[in-house]
Amino acid sequence: MQVFNIAKKELKDYFISPIAYIVIALFLLLVGWFFFATFFLVGQANMRNFFALLPAIFSFVIPAVTMRLFSEELHVGSYETLLTLPVTFNDIIIGKFLAGVFFIAALLFSTFAYPLLIGFLGDLDWGPVIGGYLGALLLGGAFTAIGIFSSSLTRNQIIAFIVGTLICLILTLLNNTLFLFPNGIVQAVAWFGASTHFENIAKGIVDSRDILYFVSIMVIGLFGANLAMQGKN
Amino acid sequence: MIHVENLSKYYGEFCAVDQISFDIERGEIVGLLGPNGAGKTTTLRMITGYFRPTSGSIRIKDHSIATEALQIKRLIGYLPESAPLYHNMLVYDYLLYIAGIRGLSQEKSRVRIRELVDLCSLDQIMHKSISELSKGLKQRVGLAHAMMDDPEILVLDEPTSGLDPNQIVEIRDIIKEIGRQKTVILSTHILSEAEATCNRLVIINKGKIVADDTTRALKQRANEEYTLHVSFKEADLAEVEKEISQVNGIRRVRRIETGEKRMLHLKLTCFSDHDIRGEVYAVIRRSDWELREFYRETESLENIFRELTTEV
Numbered sequence: 001m002q003v004f005n006i007a008k009k010e011l012k013d014y015f016i017s018p019i020a021y022i023v024i025a026l027f028l029l030l031v032g033w034f035f036f037a038t039f040f041l042v043g044q045a046n047m048r049n050f051f052a053l054l055p056a057i058f059s060f061v062i063p064a065v066t067m068r069l070f071s072e073e074l075h076v077g078s079y080e081t082l083l084t085l086p087v088t089f090n091d092i093i094i095g096k097f098l099a100g101v102f103f104i105a106a107l108l109f110s111t112f113a114y115p116l117l118i119g120f121l122g123d124l125d126w127g128p129v130i131g132g133y134l135g136a137l138l139l140g141g142a143f144t145a146i147g148i149f150s151s152s153l154t155r156n157q158i159i160a161f162i163v164g165t166l167i168c169l170i171l172t173l174l175n176n177t178l179f180l181f182p183n184g185i186v187q188a189v190a191w192f193g194a195s196t197h198f199e200n201i202a203k204g205i206v207d208s209r210d211i212l213y214f215v216s217i218m219v220i221g222l223f224g225a226n227l228a229m230q231g232k233n
Numbered sequence: 234m235i236h237v238e239n240l241s242k243y244y245g246e247f248c249a250v251d252q253i254s255f256d257i258e259r260g261e262i263v264g265l266l267g268p269n270g271a272g273k274t275t276t277l278r279m280i281t282g283y284f285r286p287t288s289g290s291i292r293i294k295d296h297s298i299a300t301e302a303l304q305i306k307r308l309i310g311y312l313p314e315s316a317p318l319y320h321n322m323l324v325y326d327y328l329l330y331i332a333g334i335r336g337l338s339q340e341k342s343r344v345r346i347r348e349l350v351d352l353c354s355l356d357q358i359m360h361k362s363i364s365e366l367s368k369g370l371k372q373r374v375g376l377a378h379a380m381m382d383d384p385e386i387l388v389l390d391e392p393t394s395g396l397d398p399n400q401i402v403e404i405r406d407i408i409k410e411i412g413r414q415k416t417v418i419l420s421t422h423i424l425s426e427a428e429a430t431c432n433r434l435v436i437i438n439k440g441k442i443v444a445d446d447t448t449r450a451l452k453q454r455a456n457e458e459y460t461l462h463v464s465f466k467e468a469d470l471a472e473v474e475k476e477i478s479q480v481n482g483i484r485r486v487r488r489i490e491t492g493e494k495r496m497l498h499l500k501l502t503c504f505s506d507h508d509i510r511g512e513v514y515a516v517i518r519r520s521d522w523e524l525r526e527f528y529r530e531t532e533s534l535e536n537i538f539r540e541l542t543t544e545v
Binding site: 001002005006009012013016017076077078079080081083084085086087088233 | 278281282283284285303306307309311313315317318319320321322326330331333334335336378
């Protein structure tokens, strides 16, 4: 119950301030620009390029959305008020996490116009589209957990944003830097990269291993936030 | 009700609270008094479960803070120093959110918010954003926040800091009103405030308790002697002095220069076990001096506070 009280409040916060609208507008602008710049040249009725953009764009957008979740409370001091209410650390973390995930879902929902439009223009295969959105939500959840973790580390929102972006970018770009690693550990390193797992799901292949990967990132991120909170008192 | 034993808190090497112990019973209004940096806020933060003690134990109504922090947080309403609330929320939304977190049902919270609006006079600001409020108004919203589910224990950290005199009186009255049925702990470094609101004072300095007694007992302890002021018009100093010093129990008679012409203002220092007001009055009645003022000075706690919290 407390989880939902907190989630509701945080979600409301997004939409009563201009942050939500600015972030959504910026996201749509970026995605729309990059996606449609090549879409008509390629001339294929699929959304593969759209989903290929998401990990990189999420690496910036999601930390920007989540940076305030803890940092602002620490800065204003409302963290003390919050912690002396009858809620547990996990209520707070999961509440804020759910609010973040709902926000990302709203963000993704605003791009539904694309598949509708493409389906109208050509013969769209809906399998990969649905897979892509599922993967995007999982990826968004994982990055939200990372953003919450970095926000719980500091009272400075800019630092929270930079740390969050850094971690997300490392996960995103890891698969492109595999040539740097010695042969023996390439496989292991590749498993940590977010993009291959995401691409698998976005192809429409929903494998439990890929889902497990994203869920693990969420659990690790949120657990890290919990440790950071414990370290504070 | 509240049982604190050997409580300590270290920030790294720095010892903020050093082995303090006290008990607080239901219905007490306890003032935690001390100079800046004495450890008042840290103590309150440990009682409310915000900070974990380095060592020692806190038990509140048979709940231990170490294992049942959640139950304890349900019993306590807490107003942190300078009321850090969500500044982007409207006052009404904020109170509604707190009511939800405190587990009040929808109709109950509506009724309760109405009550709190009357109690803390918030009716003019319900639709305002918290960031727009002045410090005093914010403090009142914070008070409403702390009292939301009518908690058994109210913990207030510097509840009147930054308020104007009228607001201070209002908040004091609210605290006294609550203190009739509830347990209140408040911290302050303003002596007159502690004196006016609390029935028990715990004075701490450098993390240690240096005094813990009822306000009245501390006041008595503060002054072994008290002061009587008398002033006359058109009276001769030598004559008055001679007559008055015959009264038993006066230690010193001193003239205070007030600047007014032909006024004689005397300060009589007396032993506190001896009320000499009647005898002094008898002397005055026998004479033909024109009496202008005659009062006993209320003792302040300042003496004892200074004595206890400054290094000699």
